[in-house]
Amino acid sequence: MIISVPATSANLGPGFDSLGLAVDLRNRVEFHPSKFFSVSIKGEGENNARLKGNNLFVSIFNEHYSRLTKKKQNFKFTFYNSIPMSRGLGSSSAVIVSAIASAHEAANIRVSKRRILNHALVYEPHPDNITPAVMGGFNVATIEKNKVFSQKKHLPDYLKAVVVIPNKQMNTSKSRTILPKSYSKENAVYNLSHTALTVAAFFNEDWEMLKLAAQDRFHQKARMKTLPELFSVQKVAYESGALMSTLSGSGSTFFSLAYDDDAAMIANRLKQKFPEFAVKILDFDNSGLIIER
Numbered sequence: 548m549i550i551s552v553p554a555t556s557a558n559l560g561p562g563f564d565s566l567g568l569a570v571d572l573r574n575r576v577e578f579h580p581s582k583f584f585s586v587s588i589k590g591e592g593e594n595n596a597r598l599k600g601n602n603l604f605v606s607i608f609n610e611h612y613s614r615l616t617k618k619k620q621n622f623k624f625t626f627y628n629s630i631p632m633s634r635g636l637g638s639s640s641a642v643i644v645s646a647i648a649s650a651h652e653a654a655n656i657r658v659s660k661r662r663i664l665n666h667a668l669v670y671e672p673h674p675d676n677i678t679p680a681v682m683g684g685f686n687v688a689t690i691e692k693n694k695v696f697s698q699k700k701h702l703p704d705y706l707k708a709v710v711v712i713p714n715k716q717m718n719t720s721k722s723r724t725i726l727p728k729s730y731s732k733e734n735a736v737y738n739l740s741h742t743a744l745t746v747a748a749f750f751n752e753d754w755e756m757l758k759l760a761a762q763d764r765f766h767q768k769a770r771m772k773t774l775p776e777l778f779s780v781q782k783v784a785y786e787s788g789a790l791m792s793t794l795s796g797s798g799s800t801f802f803s804l805a806y807d808d809d810a811a812m813i814a815n816r817l818k819q820k821f822p823e824f825a826v827k828i829l830d831f832d833n834s835g836l837i838i839e840r
């Protein structure tokens with residue numbers, strides 16, 4: 548059995564803790580019961596010894612497996628990781644979602660995607676990454692009474708993501724500490740109206756509206772100042788034809804959305820100007836969590 552979950556880009560400018568979309572870059576896990584516990588990692592994190600012992604996936608998996616079965620059982624886990632860690636591409640959400648889904652599969656209990664999403668909220672209290680990780684596509688999400696309420700929009704094939712991935716890790720909880728504790732009414736209204744416009748533009752497929760809509764006064768600038776080259780990344784992306792260009796999650800990745808025909812040129816310009824950063828063109832993902840039995 549293989550369980551896979553896509554990378555996600557959250558916030559999308561003004562939609563702090565509420566907007567996110569999925570891209571076609573997946574972490575996969577295979578597992579089966581075994582006499583001894585073992586973890587093997589291929590791809591991202593394969594040289595990180597800490598992940599073989601104190602692994603977020605394993606602790607969440609064990610918690611759910613014992614809750615569901617009231618039993619203890621060792622498993623052999625093999626991880627194939629493509630999502631870089633702590634770069635704003637939802638690596639923690641992918642791990643949380645795949646651990647919860649895997650535990651249910653191991654216990655032979657079928658569960659809805661919505662239920663998995665609500666379980667995931669326990670480990671990541673903002674829904675903007677976990678929602679597209681489970682559902683795929685573009686999502687707007689909120690929390691009421693410890694449950695996620697969300698709406699999804701499929702993203703068309705003629706759009707691509709161009710992501711610039713710096714080497715620098717930005718830990719989400721640390722990066723939240725640099726944000727203001729409160730916002731003025733003016734800035735709150737600014738973000739509220741820009742978020743609403745961004746959502747409407749996605750649902751109406753008015754891609755040309757996104758550049759104006761996806762402006763933010765809550766978090767981007769403060770975070771980008773910790774890696775000032777990101778201001779130039781955004782400028783070059785827009786000059787090269789990006790439809791929107793925003794910090795991905797809490798960074799350090801910069802996410803741009805572009806028409807298929809423009810994506811290669813945008814990526815080439817970004818590669819030329821920022822040879823120290825990885826640049827990838829990715830499809831959008833509309834599937835989210837996939838369980839291959």
Ligand SMILES: Nc1ncnc2c1ncn2[C@@H]1O[C@H](COP(=O)(O)OP(=O)(O)OP(=O)(O)O)[C@@H](O)[C@H]1O
Pocket residue numbers: 555557574591592598602603604628631632633634635636637638639640642676717718719720795796797798
């Ligand atoms: N493949 C993985 N295996 C085990 N743990 C992982 C894996 N990927 C991420 N993690 C855990 O998640 C942490 C990274 O979470 P963090 O929220 O900082 O980054 P992110 O989810 O990539 O970024 P963002 O939330 O901004 O998109 C890592 O330090 C590690 O504990």
Ligand SMILES: N[C@@H](CCO)C(=O)O
Pocket residue numbers: 557558563564565673675676719723766796797
């Ligand atoms: N909304 C989150 C996304 C990163 O997990 C943040 O900006 O901190």
